[in-house]
Amino acid sequence: MNKLASILAGAAVATMAVVSTANAGAVLNAIKQKDFIQCGVNTGLAGFGIPDSQGNWTGLDVDFCRALAAAVLGDSKKVKFTPLSAPQRFTALQSGEIDVLSRNTTITLTRDASLGLHGAGVWYYDGQGFMVPKKLNVKSAKELKDAEICVQSGTTTELNLSDYFRANNMTFKPVVFATLDEFKTAYFNERCQAMTTDASSLAALRAADARNPEDHVILPEIISKEPLGPMVRRGDDEWFAIVKWVLNTALEAEEYGITQANVDSMKASTNPNVARIIANRDEMGVKLGLSPEWGYNMIKQVGNYGEIFERNVGTSTKLKLDRGLNAQWSKGGIMYGTPAR
Amino acid sequence: MTTFEDPAVPSEPPRVAPWNNPSVRAWVYQVVVMGLVLALAVYLINNTLTNLSERSIRTGFGFLDREAGFRMGESIIPIEPSNSYGRAILAGFLNTLKVAILGIILCTVVGVVIGIARLSRNWLVQKLATVYVETLRNIPILLQLFFWYAIITGTFPNSQEAWKPLPGVFISKSGILHAVPVADPAHLWIGIALLVGIIATVFYGRWVRRQQQETGRRPPLLGPALGLIVGLPFLVFLGFGAPLAWDLPVMGRFRFTGGQEITPEFLALWIGLGLYTAAFVAEVVRGGILAVDWGQTEAAGALGLRRGLVLRLVVLPQALRVIIPPTTNQYLNLTKNSSLAVAVGYPELTSVTDTTLNQTGQAVECIAIMMAIYLAISLSISGGMNLYNRAVQIPDRR
Numbered sequence: 056m057n058k059l060a061s062i063l064a065g066a067a068v069a070t071m072a073v074v075s076t077a078n079a080g081a082v083l084n085a086i087k088q089k090d091f092i093q094c095g096v097n098t099g100l101a102g103f104g105i106p107d108s109q110g111n112w113t114g115l116d117v118d119f120c121r122a123l124a125a126a127v128l129g130d131s132k133k134v135k136f137t138p139l140s141a142p143q144r145f146t147a148l149q150s151g152e153i154d155v156l157s158r159n160t161t162i163t164l165t166r167d168a169s170l171g172l173h174g175a176g177v178w179y180y181d182g183q184g185f186m187v188p189k190k191l192n193v194k195s196a197k198e199l200k201d202a203e204i205c206v207q208s209g210t211t212t213e214l215n216l217s218d219y220f221r222a223n224n225m226t227f228k229p230v231v232f233a234t235l236d237e238f239k240t241a242y243f244n245e246r247c248q249a250m251t252t253d254a255s256s257l258a259a260l261r262a263a264d265a266r267n268p269e270d271h272v273i274l275p276e277i278i279s280k281e282p283l284g285p286m287v288r289r290g291d292d293e294w295f296a297i298v299k300w301v302l303n304t305a306l307e308a309e310e311y312g313i314t315q316a317n318v319d320s321m322k323a324s325t326n327p328n329v330a331r332i333i334a335n336r337d338e339m340g341v342k343l344g345l346s347p348e349w350g351y352n353m354i355k356q357v358g359n360y361g362e363i364f365e366r367n368v369g370t371s372t373k374l375k376l377d378r379g380l381n382a383q384w385s386k387g388g389i390m391y392g393t394p395a396r
Numbered sequence: 397m398t399t400f401e402d403p404a405v406p407s408e409p410p411r412v413a414p415w416n417n418p419s420v421r422a423w424v425y426q427v428v429v430m431g432l433v434l435a436l437a438v439y440l441i442n443n444t445l446t447n448l449s450e451r452s453i454r455t456g457f458g459f460l461d462r463e464a465g466f467r468m469g470e471s472i473i474p475i476e477p478s479n480s481y482g483r484a485i486l487a488g489f490l491n492t493l494k495v496a497i498l499g500i501i502l503c504t505v506v507g508v509v510i511g512i513a514r515l516s517r518n519w520l521v522q523k524l525a526t527v528y529v530e531t532l533r534n535i536p537i538l539l540q541l542f543f544w545y546a547i548i549t550g551t552f553p554n555s556q557e558a559w560k561p562l563p564g565v566f567i568s569k570s571g572i573l574h575a576v577p578v579a580d581p582a583h584l585w586i587g588i589a590l591l592v593g594i595i596a597t598v599f600y601g602r603w604v605r606r607q608q609q610e611t612g613r614r615p616p617l618l619g620p621a622l623g624l625i626v627g628l629p630f631l632v633f634l635g636f637g638a639p640l641a642w643d644l645p646v647m648g649r650f651r652f653t654g655g656q657e658i659t660p661e662f663l664a665l666w667i668g669l670g671l672y673t674a675a676f677v678a679e680v681v682r683g684g685i686l687a688v689d690w691g692q693t694e695a696a697g698a699l700g701l702r703r704g705l706v707l708r709l710v711v712l713p714q715a716l717r718v719i720i721p722p723t724t725n726q727y728l729n730l731t732k733n734s735s736l737a738v739a740v741g742y743p744e745l746t747s748v749t750d751t752t753l754n755q756t757g758q759a760v761e762c763i764a765i766m767m768a769i770y771l772a773i774s775l776s777i778s779g780g781m782n783l784y785n786r787a788v789q790i791p792d793r794r
């Protein structure tokens with residue numbers, strides 16, 4: 056009922072709200088006033104957004120919020136996290152319960168156009184895949200005819216799944232759950248012969264939730280494009296620009312080799328691109344309505360994109376994800392930070 | 397209120413100013429309140445629409461005709477991803493009805509049995525019934541649904557090792573699959589024969605009772621009734637050449653397909669809702685029986701009726717009057733609780749509407765549709781129960 060409540064709350068807020076959404080910079084002003092960012096994250100997906108037993112959050116998406124807080128408020132700790140299930144997340148953003156949604160969320164036309172949201176950029180290039188118990192000896196998704204497939208509602212994955220099977224003229228039976236917990240429990244209890252969601256999430260679930268990760272295989276087929284990234288609600292272009300440029304600057308910082316460790320010494324760098332990011336050359340931060348130290352704070356406290364990636368989901372973590380598409384464009388990937396200049 | 401002219405009293409009412417006239421005042425109040433409510437409604441709707449469009453959130457019900465694109469796990473009516481959102485919601489609604497109706501039957505049967513058992517003179521039976529009621533009533537229904545679902549998915553075997561309790565029946569984590577007769581034109585006629593048999597039995601039964609009252613002799617009832625209800629359809633079955641083809645579940649690569657299936661999701665929800673609500677129904681039944689004056693039982697005993705007959709002929713009919721209104725409430729609760737199905741993956745109204753909401757982004761419309769449907773179901777149930785209630789009330793003999 057939690058979800059229904061939050062949807063109703065969203066509707067109620069939409070009904071009652073007298074705030075003018077056209078008020079430029081309102082979100083930034085409110086954030087500065089309350090002195091923290093309210094960030095919507097996953098309820099518990101290893102590597103992307105998950106709290107430990109002490110309530111400390113970690114993850115790629117969580118670190119994006121931290122980078123944002125460092126850039127905007129000068130302190131990466133000034134974030135409060137709102138865990139959101141797939142069906143809850145957009146209402147939370149629409150209703151103003153959160154300032155930004157950073158939760159393995161795919162940017163799609165419908166979400167931009169019908170939900171009144173804006174994807175600010177891609178933080179992880181993903182695609183939908185399947186995971187099956189190894190003992191079923193399935194080698195390809197094309198063999199999944201007539202299988203029962205566990206899927207979570209409120210995601211892009213439900214529709215992709217139907218589309219894929221339709222395109223391949225196969226039938227299947229979906230078993231649809233509203234929360235991550237029930238979704239993964241059903242799969243690990245072998246209620247379904249396969250589970251489907253973003254490939255990165257599959258890796259996370261296998262690594263963190265399977266009794267024995269080796270008992271499960273992720274099939275080679277990737278059936279969709281899932282560009283995951285932070286979202287804001289429409290109506291505040293200033294805030295949108297800040298989120299967009301924090302993302303791109305984290306990418307550029309990696310490209311220019313600015314890291315958490317060398318950011319202090321790099322401050323003296325003669326490379327104008329570096330100076331624009333961390334030494335207030337041409338006052339980039341001020342143009343966004345931020346302090347001159349925004350780029351420095353962000354990299355000093357949270358790191359560049361590559362560091363964030365490796366720390367949370369990289370090959371040294373239990374998720375063991377390659378950079379793949381998420382490598383810099385100069386290194387064979389498609390991560391291409393638009394220039395902060 | 398009827399007014400009539402009394403010639404003794406001057407018909408001219410005393411003249412009062414309109415603002416002092418109570419009926420004028422009452423009218424004015426009503427109009428003002430009504431106006432305020434309407435104005436508030438218009439304001440809220442208008443405000444919602446403005447806010448939604450300001451935030452570029454799409455509105456309107458046009459999406460109901462668009463292709464839904466998603467597949468449903470189970471449905472009573474045929475449904476494909478190429479069908480519309482409207483049809484998907486209809487299928488979800490029918491799934492809700494299915495679990496509600498079967499749940500109501502289950503909770504009534506179990507509830508009545510447990511309720512009577514609570515009053516049993518047998519110590520063990522009575523204590524067991526008490527434990528049932530106290531346990532199930534005090535554990536949140538959501539947990540119970542998880543419990544049943546975990547039991548089913550946790551203890552049932554994989555399809556490969558399915559239990560086969562009866563020929564043509566397979567029980568596994570994929571649910572209970574059983575063979576069904578292949579559709580045949582004879583089925584329609586067998587159904588009609590059954591109906592005819594039942595109606596004929598009812599009339600025959602009335603005739604038997606009249607005979608007994610008039611002549612004191614009771615013609616046989618059971619034999620002819622069996623002949624009508626079982627024999628007649630059987631004759632029709634034979635007449636059609638005894639078509640006996642079965643649609644058997646067959647094991648595929650992953651699971652059984654074919655036959656008729658009862659999914660674990662449905663099973664968990666049905667058992668969970670039915671048994672939980674039964675605990676409340678049991679209390680209602682117990683209260684209803686206790687509400688019948690003890691003197692009635694004694695009087696019936698004095699007439700020489702056996703205990704079972706006392707319960708059936710004297711106590712229960714009177715208890716029904718007390719039982720029906722609160723039982724209606726329980727039926728409504730069960731129906732509304734069926735929306736918890738999303739937790740166990742049963743595709744009922746809430747689940748399908750949620751998916752629709754997610755894909756179209758039209759939250760206000762989807763929630764409105766859902767509320768309207770639940771309201772309609774609830775009103776129908778309470779309407780039906782009110783009719784039944786009126787039928788069993790003791791006629792006023794004053």
Ligand SMILES: N[C@@H](CCC(=O)N[C@@H](CS)C(=O)NCC(=O)O)C(=O)O
Nearest residue numbers: 098140141160161210211235252256
């Ligand atoms: N990228 C997809 C799927 C994202 C998604 O919600 N994935 C699920 C399955 S791993 C999830 O993270 N669930 C967590 C939750 O609902 O708490 C989308 O944006 O719709």
